Amino acid sequence: MGAVVTVAAMAIPWGKKPDNLLITLAGAFSALLMVVINKGPSQVSLLKAANPLLFLFLLGVTILAAGSRHTWQTLALRLPQSWAPIIVTIMAGFLSGILDGVSVIGMTLATLTILRPGLLTAMVASIATSVGGFWAAWGEPPNLIMKMGLGLDNRFFLTWLGIPALVTTMSLAWHMRHSTQQHAQGEKVVGKTLAPIGVFLVGLILHGFWAMFPVWLAPWLGVLVGTAIHAYDRKNIKAGYEEWKAYIFLAPFFIQAACVRQLGALDWMIDLIPSIALAPTAGILMTFLITVILGALLDSSSVAQILVLSLQGVALSGSLREAVIAAGLSGFAIGGALTPIGSMQSAVTYEFLRERGETPSWGTWFKLNLKLVVIPTIATLGWIYYRLR
Secondary structure, three states, rough: OOOHHHHHHHHOOOOOOHHHHHHHHHHHHHHHHHHHHHHHOOOHHHHHHHOOHHHHHHHHHHHHHHHHHHHHHHHHHHOOOHHHHHHHHEEEEEEHHHHHHHHHHHHHHHHHHHHHHOOHHHHHHHHHHHOOOOOOOOOOHHHHHHHHHHHOOHHHHHHHHHHHHHHHHHHHHHHHOOOOOOOOOOOOOOOHHHHHHHHHHHHHHHHHHHHHHHHOOOHHEEEHHHHHHHOOOHHHHHHHHHHHOOHHHHHHHHHHHHHHHHOOHHHHHHHHHHHHHHHHHHHHHHHHHEEEEEEEEHOOOHHHHHHHHHHHHOOOOOOOOHHHHHHHHHHHHHHOOOOOOOHHHHHHHHHHHOOOOOOHHHHHHHHHHHHHHHHHHHHHHHEEEEEEH
């Protein structure tokens, strides 16, 4: 019910559209109400369901990205005009796996739309920083949820999703092969803005070798270093905070996901997963399609929570278990691109376009992105089946 309230409210052509946060809060409240009515006093931990540490991590990386935006745009504007959109798209996919796609989407949108204005460019930026960045454990908030909930390592993401992410990025770069906008040469790059990024990467590596080091702390170490060496100022931090606020409206989706699970609405999914061993080919395709639909309606991070809960304790092992996880993870990443509420990157892109007076209808959004995700879908399923054989 919460998802129905949210999607319906966001799709209605209001005269003056309500704030997205109010809409998703209404959806979360309706979901909680259903739990109370059907199960009695809610046993859902709202603090845990809303993933506060995840949003703390996102705030840190968003500030890092905001502080580096000038350097990023300067580098892009110094590139040959015909190659600049292609290179920026490829770099967006690569950096999204390292810095987290949510932090990269803002500067990618700002840069690509200078080089090549248009709705298609905004959609390319959104998919490049979501599907193109899912090759690493910290490339996406859902990846982190899956990593922590299912005990996945970095090898899993690279081996199962590395090739699909590469194909996705290159196919998106192909759409950017024609630049229509003249741009001036950028200013000299300020090298010290890269130092905080280096500290952040060291923190991620430290977390990889020593799991006790909290991953949410890594970006904040970078922010502290950037502030100490005067690479970042109050303006950068404020810009990062303002961008981060656009993601807050997604927190109620996590609560909705927890409520859906609490109500037992997904018990059928938990019961169905073990049967995948009887027909792996059909089971993997089914997992992919279900998560595409859920990812488009619920936000990919909340679907990741649902998938973790569904897979915990299920009797699947070895490559089949990894194939099912990869199918689910890629499914909600691709599904998240199909609606403005499907992922954090989609939400930011929608808000970016709205502020520019270029708000697309849901139908236009779906058609544009459907065209862009055809090749990623074929590449992802093909690679999963190839590795499973």
